[in-house]
Amino acid sequence: MDSQQKGMARLRWTGAVALVLLIADLVSLSAGQDLTGQFVSCADSQRLCHLNCVVPKERSDTEKAWPVNQPMTKDQVSECVDKCDTEKDACSDSEELLTNQDCMLDCSRKYDTSMKKCVSMVSNTARSTFDQNLDSCSIKASSKMDACSTECVGMEDYKLGGWSFPEDMSEVKAKYDAYKALADEA
Secondary structure, three states: OOOHHHHHHHHHHHHHHHHHHHHHHHHHOOOOOOOOOOOOHHHHHHHHHHHHOOOOOOOOOOOOOOOOOOOOOOHHHHHHHHHHHHHHHHOOOOOOHHHHHHHHHHHHHHHHHHHHHHHHHHOOOOOOOOOOOOHHHHHHHHHHHHHHHHHOOOOHHHHHHOOOHHHHHHHHHHHHHHHHHHOOOO
16 A cells, blocks of 8 residues: 555544444533433434444445445444434434433432532532532532432332342442432532
């Protein structure tokens, strides 16, 4: 491979990496949620589709799969993204989903308020120490958001997906219950 071919290969690779970083940046700016099933919005599906467009995968039009072969071309990625956008345009969110999203937005505001309140009470000298530090603030705020999210979904422990703790995990269950109890603290 001569220097011109190496330069072109490096340029293609740099372009692919830049596209991945751009999409990752756009996804990080979007409002994420960990809900599944009936609570997946059209925008959630579109973001996942966009990510799937840039995730390296086996290509049928080449002899060897990535990373040995060349990444998808800009046109192939663009075609995939256009398909995602077309599917999003044809999609519509239900009233139940929109209501749930509003509820979740209120939960995220509660998280933000709880986090700011707790952080403001932690002294600069205690921030890196055990117990009354930023981690405990985050844990308390997260428990409040989890309790609120459970109310939005209308299902107790929806994150567990119907799974329950086996009897031999009673100590772990006790810690989980203690975490949930943090939501009731002021």
